[in-house]
Every structure is written in C-alpha cells, then in structure tokens.
Amino acid sequence: MSLMPFASSRPLSMGVELELQLLSCHDYNLVSSAPDILRQVAKSAHPGEIKPEMTRSMIEINTSVRHEYAELVEELRALRDVVSAAGRFLNVAIAGGGTHPFQHWSEQKIFDAPRFNYLSELYGYLAKQFTIFGQHVHIGCPGPDEALHLMHMLSRYIPHFIALSASSPYVQGHDTGFSSARLNSVFSFPLSGRAPFVLRWDDFERYFGKMTTTGVIESMKDFYWDIRPKPEFGTIEVRVCDTPLTVEIAAAIACYIQSMSRYIMVEQRTPPEEDDYLVYTFNRFQACRFGLDGVFIDPRTHVQRTIRDDINDMLARVADHARELQAVEALERIREILITGNGTSWLRRTYAREHNLGDVMQLQAELWMGN
C-alpha cells in the first residue's frame, strides 16, 4: 500500500479527537459498555462522530473541522452532552483523564472489529495495556512540505502540550509520581517516538516506501509517533496530550496549538534542524515526569528553565496570532492552568482530600459530565 497523496485543507483549521473512559456507577471501575453506549447514541442525531476504540471500556468523540475556539468548544460540549445523556440512561459514568487509576489491564475486553482484533493479536497484552485515553489535535496545512515543516517545528514544544494536558498520575492503584504516566504506555510500542527528520514530501514518500518494503508497516496508522502527518485529511496530528478533565481545557489546548502553528507559519522564519532533536527525549521525559515544573532545555540556546516559564513566554509571543484566530479566551484558560495547575494537580488534590481512588474517579466523572 503506497502513501496517499496529501489532501488539501484550509490552513489552521482544527479537529479534536478525545478518548473517553466508561465507568460503572457501582465502583467507578472501567466497564465494557462501549457497544451499549454506541447503540444508544446512534438513536439520535449529533454533531461530529462517536466511535469505538481498542477496548470496550473506551469510546472516542471527534469534532468536525473547526476554525475558532468558540465553535470548537460549542461542538465539544454538544458531543459531551450526547454521550453523557446516553451514559446516564445506561447507568454508565463517563470521564476524561489519561489513565484509569485502578483498572486492571487483564480485565479489559477488546472491541470486536477487524483492526482491533488484528492489533490485539499482534501486540498481545500491550493492546490491553493500551487502555489509556488521549487527545489528538489535527491542524490543517496548506501543503505537504508545509505540513512536515510545521511538524518538526512543533516537536520542540511537545513538552508544553504534555504538561498542560497531563492528567494521569495514577496507574494500577498507585501514584506513579509522573504527571503523565499515560505516555509511558505509548513508548512501549515499537513504532512510537518521533518522525524521521525529513523536510520534503517526496523524501517522506520515499521513506514510507522503504518502510513498507521492509514489511514493518502497512499504513500511516502503524506509526505511533508523537506528531504524524495525516495525508488523507491534509493535516498534522499532535498525539501527545492526555484527555483533559473537561472539554473546555481540551478546546483551549487545541487552540493553543493552533495559535502556535500560526506563529510558526507566519512569523518564525528559522527552518527546523536535526539537532533540535538532541534534547527532544530529555524534554519530553521532564514534561511526563514533572509536568509544568519540569525542566525545558531550549534546543538552540541551551538555556534551561521550567516548562511553565517557557509556556508563559510562548503565550506572549503568540498573543497577536491568537487575536487573529479569535482564540484569546482559549489562551486565558491556558494561563489559568499555569496558575492553578493541570489535571494531575487536580487529581492529587482530590485524592489528598478523599483518600479513596473510587471517590476521586466519581468526582472526575462528575466534572467531565458537567453535573
């Protein structure tokens, strides 16, 4: 199978995908209710898409193509209300967050669809351990070379997105000490990490062709990169975020990425360099481990500061672009996160008060469902 031609899309258009947790209202553990929820939401019309995911205790909601924060957050709220209503009808709670704090991976059941069965067959227990919940953000690009340019430029800021969305400190009943423990599960896949340093689309096609002839991959879907091009949509897809605890934060993070993309496309003229990636895994680890307090090393100047400070600096630089994109309110929310903390701080605060992960999960679901 050869690589699809890069479709055209409106520059800086956005789409958001959120993977959600389905919980039993009895003990707030994951429950395999995806088929029931999907059957229920199919009965009435709704915007965007609601789809199954790898295991039966998760579903995914996708927005349509959006250009501004206001319409994006409105569609996400509508989608949230549809799945929440279906959840209440079926006694199933629905929550954000990157991991479930006390689910046992061996109890998860694979959703019955050819691709999921194939992946389960291939990856074995990794597929069931992949019961983690992420946010993917698509950004529209004018052309394939621009897409690769944007992808490599955004790679430097991956720690921003990880730290802002981080909401997965608890895994298998314990605090991992990580701000985003979810990404540790992604790293165990053989084709995870970053895309090769290739700046022109024909070079990328050649790389893809070589990879297919080795038999390692069949399609773009087999790459679990942090950012990857999505030729059929004409977008690049940022895949490092945890699903935040509310749809409002999800929309704000998407618009932060959008504003930064505009800054990169319009204002920042410097081309990406392969040496930018020397600090990549260090920075990414710092973001996963320490969140906003992690150390960020600038790949060009080698200056060290906290991720929080680097985001603050970035907010100032992209302010004009955000105004152009009507995303000022979104950046306000990002600023709030820098002050009050990300999802992980909320979860740790709640656990310190409740002393019980079941209660934390219940409050997390109430927060997401908006009741």
Next chain:
Amino acid sequence: MTWSDYLPFWPFVVSPALWLALTLVIAVLVSETMVRYLRLPRIVGYIGIGLLLGPGGLSLIPHVPAAEWRLVVDLALGILLFELGSRVNLRWLKANPWIAGTSLLEALATFAAVFSLLTWFDVPGVAAAVTATITIATSPAIIVRMVTESRAQGQVTDRLLLMTALNCIYAVTFHKLAVAGMHGETGAGFIHTVLPPLYLLGGSALLAWLFGITFERIHHHLGQHEETFSFVLFGMIAFATIMAATLKLSPVLVLLAAGLITRFRRRRAPTFPPHFGSAGAVLVVLMFIANGLAADLAGLRDSFLLVLLVITVRGIAKILAVLALANYSGIGVRQALALGVGLMPMSSVALLLTLDTGTFFPGFASGLGLMLMSCIVILELAGPFLVQGALHKAGETPEVKRT
C-alpha cells in the same frame, strides 16, 4: 466419684450443631472440587449437599427444627439483601424510566400468568393470588452470590440487581395484601384486613430509614477504616434483622430498603469486602446449606404437572416482559434474553413468604405451599446455572478465567 462424672455417656448425646458443622465442612469441600473440575457454581454444591444429606435426601443428618436455623438464615439473608440494596442505583430509574416500566411489567406479567394458571387448575381466587405474589420475587441470595462469584459487570448485571431488588419489594408488599385478603375471607374484621399491610410497610420503612441515618453517622466517623466499619455494619444488620422480627415487620423489606437508602444518600456503593468479610461469607454458605436441608420435594408427588407449568409460565412471563421493552430501555435482544433468564431463580425470599403463609393457614402449607416448595427447590438448584449462563452469554463475565 463415679465413671459417669468424667467420661461421656454412651451413646453420645450430641447437639444438632455438630452435624451442621460437619455438613459445612463436607459441603465446602465438595463445592470446591466441583468448581475446580466441573466449573459449576459453588452455591449448587452447598444446596445440593444439604439436600442430599438432609431429610429430603438420604436423611443422614437428623432433622433440625426450622427455628434453630432461623437466625442463621435471617442474618445471612439480611447481609445479602443489604448488599443488593447498596449496589442498586435508584437514580437510574429517573434517568431511564423504561427500566422502571420493565420492572413493573415483569412483575405484573408474572403475577397474571401464574394467577391465571392456578385459577385454571381450580385454585380459589385468594389462594391463587397469594401464591402468584410469591412467584414475583427473584432470589436476591442467588443473584448477589452469583454476581459476586463471577465478577460480572455491565447492563445485564446492573439491571438484574435492580430488578431483583424491586420485584422482592413488590412480592413482599403484595403478598401481605393478598394474605390480608385471605384473613378477610376467613372472617377477620375490616380493620384487621387493612392495618397489617400498612403497619408492615410503614414500620419497615421507618426502621430502614433509622438504619440509613445511623449508617451515615457512624460512617462519617469510621469511614477511613472500611474494614473496621464492616464489622460495625455486620452488627447493625444483625440488630435490624432481629428488631424487624421482634416488631413483626418484614426483615426482607427493612434490610433491602436500608441498603437502598444508604446507597441513595452516599451516591456511591460502599467498598466493603463481599458479605462484609469472612464471618458474613460463612453465614451465607450456611444459609444455602440450610436451604438444601429444608428442601421439600413432597409437592412433586401430588402436583408434578402444576410445578412444571408454574416454573415454565413464570419464566416465559419474565422473559417476554423484558423483551417487550428491551429496545426502549436501551439493550439488545441478546441482553434482554439473558436478563429474562437471569430473573428466574427463586429461593430464600420466596421460601420465607411461603413458610409465613403456612403458619397462618395450615391448609396452604399442605397444599399450594408444598407445590411452591418444589418450585423453589428446582429453581434454587437450576438458578445458579441460569444466572451463570445468562451473564456469560451477555458477555459480562471476565474473559480471562483465573484458577
């Protein structure tokens, strides 16, 4: 001093409790063997051994009067009923009224089907009504035990628990009404026909409410230590059960309602070990053995056909009622079938109601009561298989079987 001062008499005079202790050991050993080699539900082993060794079977164990058992059975049933109540989310009925509808339809259909069948067999109206109300109830003991044992979760499991809790409430309530009607027929005054159900319902609700409040208070102080708290709860359940019996209220209603109220106020099910620890679990096992010992299949001799028909008609009524509203309430046909089948088991609650009716009306005990006892024994033995199969077919049991 003589020999007899320090040596035991021959033949030994032993308390019946010795035989029960022995039965417990044998029943548990046999059940574990059955689970390991045949993958059968444990309960079947407990009931089966009771039935086999007891007066209904080989008569190896001397007859133990029901009164000696009563406390064990009541306590264990109390634990299971409270567990059932505290697992049921009443708010769900508001979010999905079709489930309330399904529950009412299922109870009504069961009553109507069994009632018509009995009148067709020339059973007098009031007696037929009393019997039909008893058949409404699904066994909470078997449902809770099987759900715990199979670690099932999902739509069918949740609905099975909810509808079992509701149909037990219907059964106890309408049974009291029907029995009051029977009293009316035997010449009791109007006031003694109306007051008993009112006293039963009002009194049970009040006791359950007091239980809920106390639970809340104690949990507020002991909440962090769920294990310690489960001991306290154990005592509270025993207290409420005995208190209910003393006040001539229904222990079934009190404990079930107490569980429901607790859950409703806390919004989340309390995280207790199953049956509130090993002491509770032992009582539950003893209850199933006692049910086996008390099993009486004499009714099969006189009314074999009627027993089979009641079981069949009752099962069909439940399955059809659930199927009729399945689509509206948000489950598929396969799940609805599983739910309908899961509602079929009968045991302790029906047994208590049958025995209670019998103490007031000896005629009932030797006629319809015996017929009902046979139905209960059959559905008690078949029940665990039905529930296990239903939850498995609905895909709600874990895929990985652990040994």
